[in-house]
Amino acid sequence: MARLDSDFCGIRSPNPFWLASAPPTDKAYNVERAFEAGWGGVVWKTLAEAGPPVVNVSGPRYGALLAVDRSLIGFNNIELITDRELESNLAEIAAVKRRWPDRAVLVSVMVPCREESWKAILPRVEDTGCDGIELNFGCPHGMSERGMGSAVGQVPEYIQMVTGWCKRYTRLPVIVKLTPNVTDIRFPARAAKAGGADAVSLINTVNSIMGVDPDTLRMSPDVGGKGTHGGYCGPAVRPIALHMVAEIARDPETAGLPICGIGGIGSWRDALEFIALGAGSVQVCTAAMVFGFKIVQEMVSGLAAYLDAKGLASVEALRGRALASVTEWRYLDLNRISKAVIHQDLCIQCGRCHIACEDTAHQAITAQRDGRRYFEVKEEECVGCNLCVNVCPVPGCITLRELAPGEIDRRTGQAVSGTALDWTQHPNNPLRSGA
Amino acid sequence: MSEPHRADIRPGRLAPQTYAAHFADHVAPLTGAQALLEANRCLYCFDAPCMQACPTHIDVPSFIRRIAEGNARGAAESILESNPLGGSCARDCPTEVLCEQVCVRNTQQGQPVAIGRLQRFAVDALMASAEPHIFTRAPASGRRVAVIGAGPAGLACAHALAREGHEVALFDAKPKAGGLNEYGVAAYKVAGGFAQREVEWLLAIGGITLHSGWRLASAAQLEALRREYDAVFLGVGLGSTHLLGVPGEALEGVVDAVQFIGALRQAQDLGTLPVGRRVLVIGGGMTAIDAGVQSKLLGADSVTIAYRRGPQHMRASRHEQELALTQGVGILHWLAPVEVLGEGGSARAVRFARQRLEGERLVPTGEEIVLETDMVLKAIGQRLDERVLAECGLALREGRIAADASGRTSIANVWAGGDCIAGGQDLTVEAVADGLRAARAIGRQLRGERRRPEQ
Numbered sequence: 001m002a003r004l005d006s007d008f009c010g011i012r013s014p015n016p017f018w019l020a021s022a023p024p025t026d027k028a029y030n031v032e033r034a035f036e037a038g039w040g041g042v043v044w045k046t047l048a049e050a051g052p053p054v055v056n057v058s059g060p061r062y063g064a065l066l067a068v069d070r071s072l073i074g075f076n077n078i079e080l081i082t083d084r085e086l087e088s089n090l091a092e093i094a095a096v097k098r099r100w101p102d103r104a105v106l107v108s109v110m111v112p113c114r115e116e117s118w119k120a121i122l123p124r125v126e127d128t129g130c131d132g133i134e135l136n137f138g139c140p141h142g143m144s145e146r147g148m149g150s151a152v153g154q155v156p157e158y159i160q161m162v163t164g165w166c167k168r169y170t171r172l173p174v175i176v177k178l179t180p181n182v183t184d185i186r187f188p189a190r191a192a193k194a195g196g197a198d199a200v201s202l203i204n205t206v207n208s209i210m211g212v213d214p215d216t217l218r219m220s221p222d223v224g225g226k227g228t229h230g231g232y233c234g235p236a237v238r239p240i241a242l243h244m245v246a247e248i249a250r251d252p253e254t255a256g257l258p259i260c261g262i263g264g265i266g267s268w269r270d271a272l273e274f275i276a277l278g279a280g281s282v283q284v285c286t287a288a289m290v291f292g293f294k295i296v297q298e299m300v301s302g303l304a305a306y307l308d309a310k311g312l313a314s315v316e317a318l319r320g321r322a323l324a325s326v327t328e329w330r331y332l333d334l335n336r337i338s339k340a341v342i343h344q345d346l347c348i349q350c351g352r353c354h355i356a357c358e359d360t361a362h363q364a365i366t367a368q369r370d371g372r373r374y375f376e377v378k379e380e381e382c383v384g385c386n387l388c389v390n391v392c393p394v395p396g397c398i399t400l401r402e403l404a405p406g407e408i409d410r411r412t413g414q415a416v417s418g419t420a421l422d423w424t425q426h427p428n429n430p431l432r433s434g435a
Numbered sequence: 436m437s438e439p440h441r442a443d444i445r446p447g448r449l450a451p452q453t454y455a456a457h458f459a460d461h462v463a464p465l466t467g468a469q470a471l472l473e474a475n476r477c478l479y480c481f482d483a484p485c486m487q488a489c490p491t492h493i494d495v496p497s498f499i500r501r502i503a504e505g506n507a508r509g510a511a512e513s514i515l516e517s518n519p520l521g522g523s524c525a526r527d528c529p530t531e532v533l534c535e536q537v538c539v540r541n542t543q544q545g546q547p548v549a550i551g552r553l554q555r556f557a558v559d560a561l562m563a564s565a566e567p568h569i570f571t572r573a574p575a576s577g578r579r580v581a582v583i584g585a586g587p588a589g590l591a592c593a594h595a596l597a598r599e600g601h602e603v604a605l606f607d608a609k610p611k612a613g614g615l616n617e618y619g620v621a622a623y624k625v626a627g628g629f630a631q632r633e634v635e636w637l638l639a640i641g642g643i644t645l646h647s648g649w650r651l652a653s654a655a656q657l658e659a660l661r662r663e664y665d666a667v668f669l670g671v672g673l674g675s676t677h678l679l680g681v682p683g684e685a686l687e688g689v690v691d692a693v694q695f696i697g698a699l700r701q702a703q704d705l706g707t708l709p710v711g712r713r714v715l716v717i718g719g720g721m722t723a724i725d726a727g728v729q730s731k732l733l734g735a736d737s738v739t740i741a742y743r744r745g746p747q748h749m750r751a752s753r754h755e756q757e758l759a760l761t762q763g764v765g766i767l768h769w770l771a772p773v774e775v776l777g778e779g780g781s782a783r784a785v786r787f788a789r790q791r792l793e794g795e796r797l798v799p800t801g802e803e804i805v806l807e808t809d810m811v812l813k814a815i816g817q818r819l820d821e822r823v824l825a826e827c828g829l830a831l832r833e834g835r836i837a838a839d840a841s842g843r844t845s846i847a848n849v850w851a852g853g854d855c856i857a858g859g860q861d862l863t864v865e866a867v868a869d870g871l872r873a874a875r876a877i878g879r880q881l882r883g884e885r886r887r888p889e890q
Contacts, residue, residue, distance in 0.1 A: 068475040068503070348542040351481030367482065393478050394543055 002307030003314040004300060006040060008281040009173045009198040009258045011131045013040035013104035015303075016315050017271065017296050020262055020283035021045050021108035021134060021177070024293075026082055028092035032099075037293035038300060041104025043201075043283060046081035046136045047089055049111040049121055054080045054143075060221035063210035063230060074236035075286045076208050078228060080142045081110050086124075094128040105129075106175065110136040110148050113158060115165050122170040132173040133166060137188070138204020140181050140231050150204065153179035156191035163195025173198040175260060178244075180237075181207050185244040186251045193257050200248065201260035201283060203241040205231025234286040238264030242273055246326045249278025266295070268302030275315060276322035330423040337409045337416050338384030338400040340364070340377045346397035349373055353388035353398060361387050379410040442688050442781040443712035443809045448734025454705040457732040461623035461758075462526075462552065470556040474503035476540060477548045484537035485550055490868040491518035495534060499553055511561035512569050514554055518871075519594045520587050522562065522633050523616045524864045525555035527624045529721075531754040533864070562632060572641050573600035578881045581606065581664040583651055586614020587863045588670030588853025590637050591870030592877075597642040599878050604664065605643050608650035612638075614672060616863065618697040621725040623732070654826040661848060666877045669829075669836065669844070669851040670870060673861075674820035679717065679813055683775030688782040692716065692726035692814035699729055708733055711810025715785055716740040716764075717772055718814030720750035726812045727764040738764045739806065743771040743790050743797060750860075773803065775811060782811050819855055832857040842873035850877060 006016040018041035019025050019034050026045040034042055048054060056079055065074035082089060097105045107130045111117040125133060136143075137153030144151040152158045159176060166174045176192035178185060180203040192200050207229050213220045219227040241263025248254050261274030266287030274282050287295055303315070312318050342353065342365070354375050357365040364381035365388060368374055377388075384400055392398045403409060405418030423429050449457070465473060477499040485495040494513050501510035514521035530536075530551035538547030561567050578601045582593045585607035593603040611617050616630040638645065651657065651671060660667050676691050678684060688711065702708050710733040716723050719742035731738045740759065742749060745768050749756060759766060770787035777783060789802040819835050830837040830845035835857040842850040852869025859865045 068471060348539040349480075349484070350478045350539045351483075352478060355481035373482070373484070 002304055002312055004040075004304055004307075006281050006315055008104075008260065009132070009175070011041070011104050011106070011173055012102075013281070014102055015040035015296075015300050016275070016281040017299055018042060018104060018106070018260070018281060018283045019288060019293075020285040021106075021136065022285040022289075023077075023079060024285060024288050027084065027089075028096050031092075031096050031105075034288075034293045034296075035096075035100045035103050038296045039103070039293065040296075041106065041131075041281075043106040043108050043134050044089065044093055044130070046108040046110045046139070047086060047121070047125065048081055049117050050086045053083045053085060056080050056083045057223050059223040063221045065210060065234075065236060072234055072286070072290050074208075074210075074232055075234035075289070076205070076210050076230035076232045078141050078230040081108075081136065081139070086121075090124055090128055093125075093130055097129045097131075104131050106132040106134050108134040108136045108177070110139070110143060113147060113152060113162060118162065118165045119169045122166060126170050126172055130172070132175060132198075133170060134175045134177050134201060135162065135166060136177055136204075137162075138177045138179040138202075140179060140205055140207045141229060150179035150181050153177075153188055153204070154182055156187045159188050159191040160195035163192055163197045167196040175199040175201050177204055177262075178202040179204045180240060180244060180263075185247050186254070189248040189251065189254045189257065193254050197257070199258035199260060199280075200254075201262055202244055202248070203237065203263045205233045206237055206240065208232035233264065235264040235266060235270075238270060238273075242277055245274055245279055246277040246323065249320060249323055250326060266290075268299045268306060271299060271303060272306060272318065273322075275318050276320070277326070278320045278323055280316075280319055333420040333422060334426055335417040335419065335421040337403040337407075339379050339382045339403065340384065340386075340388050340398055341401045342375055342377055342388075342398050343396070344376075346394050347375060348394055348397075349375065350393060351375060352391045352393065356387050356391045361385055381411060383411065441779075442783065444688055444709045446709045447706045448710060448712075449706070451706055454733075458622045458626065458705060458729075460626045461621070464559060465549070465552050465556045470502055470507075470553060471505075473549050474499045474553055476544075477503070478539060480539055484539065485534035485548075488533045488537045489517075490533075490862070490864045491521075491524075491871065493517040493521065493534075493554070495550055498557055499548065499550070502553055502557055507557050507560035508564065508569075510553075510557035514557055515561075515569065518864070518867050519591055519637060520616075520633060520863070520867045521554055522558040522636075523587070523620075523625060523630060524867065525551050525558060526629065527616070527620045528864050529752045529754065529862065532752050533862075562636060567636060568639055570598055570640055572598055575602065575642070576600040576881065578602065578665045579604065579663070580666045580668065580877060580881075581660040582668045582670065583607075583660070584614065584670035584672055584853065584855075585609075585612035585634075585645065585647070586670055586672050586853060586866065587616060588672075588855075588866035588870040588873075589614070589668065590634065591867040592668045592670060592850075592852065592874045593643050593870075594637045594640055595871050595874035596877060597640045599874075601642065601665075601878070601881060603643045604646060606646045606649040606651070608648065610647050612645055612647065614670075614866075618700050619693065619722075619725075620700075620863075621696070621729055622700055623729075651823055653823060654828070657827045657849075661846075665848070665881055667849045668842075668870070668873050668877065669824075669849065669855060670853040670866070671820075671824075671851075671855045673817035673854045675818050676813065677816045677818055679772055679775070679815065681772050681774050683777050683782065684813075686775055686777040686782040687780050688809060689775055689811040689813065692718065692722050692812040693817060695726055695812055696722070696729065699733075705733065710735050711808065712736045713808045714738045714810045714812060715806055715808040716812045716814055717785070718742065718816070719744065719748065720814065720816060721752075721755060722817070723812075723814035724751045724755045724759045724764075726814050728759055728762045730810075730812065731762050731764050735810075739808075740764060740766045741770040741772070741785070741787060741806070742766065742768050744792075745769065767806075770804070771797070771799070776805070782808065784808060785811060817854070824855075840872075841876035842869055843876060848880075 004015040021043040025042045061079040139149035143149040176197045261279030262283040354365045366376045403416045479496045498510040498513040534550045535547040582589045612634045613630040714730040714735045716727040769790045774786045784807045788799040836851045838856045842852045850873040853866035854861045
């Protein structure tokens with residue numbers, strides 16, 4: 001049986017599934033229920049400095065992008081950080097950690113960009129007995145207007161500066177949570193590392209407006225007739241998060257920096273993808289908010305079964321295994337030739353492949369043969385673009401076949417080369433090496 | 436000594452409140468949520484097979500996608516543009532042998548998209564809306580067309596011609612327009628008075644004058660119409676039914692199934708309709724199924740359909756046969772009636788000769804059985820009332836009016852369509868297609884000529 005226990009920059013947990021800093025981790029009641037359900041750890045909902053707590057709207061805080069069956073595709077929120085007293089939170093964190101010593105309890109913190117603010121709060125947090133600090137440099141709504149959250153995460157110099165303060169005022173591991181609302185995620189990650197961060201976690205939520213109500217012509221959700229952008233999360237952001245995790249994992253400047261993967265994880269398969277692209281642990285929020293805490297049991301079961309099936313002894317053995325497959329476009333082999341193949345025994349004759357290819361791609365799929373409805377790839381036109389595979393409603397009905405070296409590509413009339421040729425070497429590239 | 440036979444035929448076999456439940460919508464309308472889910476099963480096929488399978492070529496992928504996008508009105512517009520009787524076709528089309536039979540979801544999921552029910556959803560939504568009239572009439576053309584028969588073919592033809600600005604006189608022998616939708620289709624398929632709501636919607640286009648209670652009974656009438664109007668369309672349906680042609684057919688309790696259904700459709704109170712305790716239906720088409728099922732719904736203890744050939748030969752679709760069976764109607768095959776046996780002037784049993792196929796030919800096996808009954812419903816097919824039409828000089832083919840691909844008959848300026856012409860399977864949707872096709876041809880002719888040619 002594979003081991004799921006996790007050691008993430010010195011923080012131990014029985015499995016790599018943590019609840020992200022968010023509404024589900026706002027108070028002891030929820031966190032207790034999460035641990036009872038089996039979560040490996042939690043990041044307590046972001047604490048602010050002592051004083052009057054923030055005030056949340058008491059109207060719609062959440063909006064959703066739903067599929068037609070009302071399964072959730074994307075989710076957004078405008079909830080701020082904890083609106084409970086600092087003292088209550090600290091007392092609850094301490095009590096929960098005492099009751100659950102084997103679970104990871106991290107605390108998210110967001111205070112103004114003043115050294116004394118961090119100096120004041122960090123020892124208080126450390127006193128709870130928690131396992132680590134997560135710096136909330138990610139929230140894109142509300143707090144960013146007050147110079148915190150993503151307003152910090154978008155300026156690498158601030159990230160480095162604040163991370164440095166934190167490392168000075170606490171002995172706990174410091175994880176910097178990054179905002180995806182930047183052009184190149186590597187710069188904030190490098191800044192976190194330069195500031196001494198023990199790890200980064202990403203992604204926080206994406207700036208978003210969920211929609212416009214066609215009747216009222218107001219953005220939605222709205223609070224008394226006005227809305228504001230919220231933070232987008234859920235399955236729809238997962239590809240964005242995976243890319244950012246892989247970018248940091250591949251960046252030589254941040255090599256070895258532990259990464260906690262976040263963004264649309266709702267199943268063991270989603271977690272697998274983050275781990276295979278370099279994440280050492282993962283955080284979940286939206287899926288728990290949709291299905292409740294019990295869902296962690298399905299994730300644990302699935303990941304363990306997968307590791308066993310693959311003969312991998314631990315989560316650590318999976319980490320980064322897909323990274324070598326990620327590269328720049330210029331290193332893709334331009335000599336590889338694929339052609340779509342329509343498996344007629346599975347074809348249901350809907351013709352979506354034909355019309356997609358005919359209207360928007362390469363006119364490489366027939367609609368008829370001998371006057372009869374028949375969909376077949378014209379290899380002399382097919383560039384192997386994969387559009388038909390993606391629009392076909394039947395899994396496995398259309399696949400790509402890679403031509404063997406020496407085989408004639410009927411589109412070009414040329415034999416397929418057995419050697420790789422990428423853009424850096426391509427004769428059409430005026431800047432190719434040695435040109 | 437046994438009791439003398441007394442046929443048990445009487446009304447009011449059920450508690451009064453039971454009738455409404457029995458004759459409510461047999462297929463429940465889709466709710467908004469169901470329609471949305473079902474609409475999203477449609478793959479928006481290229482050159483969609485369903486659209487090809489529909490005699491009126493409704494653009495099924497388009498209308499379903501509009502439902503999926505929350506635009507039921509646009510969906511109805513797309514449907515009615517191709518088929519102005521899309522509401523009744525959605526209810527009584529045998530979709531399982533038309534659009535839904537060729538739906539690609541059959542192959543993938545063993546279950547087609549519920550095209551008929553979605554079509555009903557869209558059209559019903561339009562009809563229930565504050566402004567259900569989406570079509571406007573072109574400026575008056577000054578041309579006049581007589582349409583004989585206000586069934587699906589005649590209504591479709593009249594509506595299309597009226598939209599073009601022509602003036603239409605619509606004649607029908609019955610008190611109400613609607614044809615078989617009003618008088619023939621099983622009540623639970625067009626529940627809630629839909630047939631008349633549809634007629635009202637169609638006539639609201641304007642330019643159509645309905646003359647009910649007018650029957651084409653002589654060649655002189657047709658001649659007069661040809662003189663008075665620029666064109667004539669015949670959508671007279673099939674006015675007669677076949678006879679069993681066996682002894683005892685005139686006994687009391689032997690009833691024409693078409694008349695039985697017509698009376699049922701027009702009954703204000705279904706509790707007043709007499710029905711036998713034991714009912715025998717003779718025939719194998721839709722009328723047999725409709726008569727059998729409705730007898731059962733009226734409270735008959737036992738209903739048996741007897742058909743002279745096998746299940747695969749029945750004109751009623753497999754779906755309809757299954758419907759009958761699930762309603763508790765038995766179906767016996769390979770039985771041809773030989774004699775209706777009576778007592779005291781009433782039918783008490785039917786003697787059947789068992790049949791088998793010898794090559795293509797049906798031959799008796801020599802075995803006979805007698806089935807006791809209180810009521811015999813004859814449903815062995817309808818036929819054209821040929822006499823008047825032949826007198827009019829119309830060429831006939833296969834016992835029906837001969838018409839070309841546009842519906843043109845052998846008489847100048849006379850078109851025909853629907854069940855009364857040769858070819859087709861006597862479906863409502865085919866009748867609509869015929870009516871529309873003839874309207875297009877008539878329209879072309881009316882636009883192409885300045886005045887009616889002298890005869």
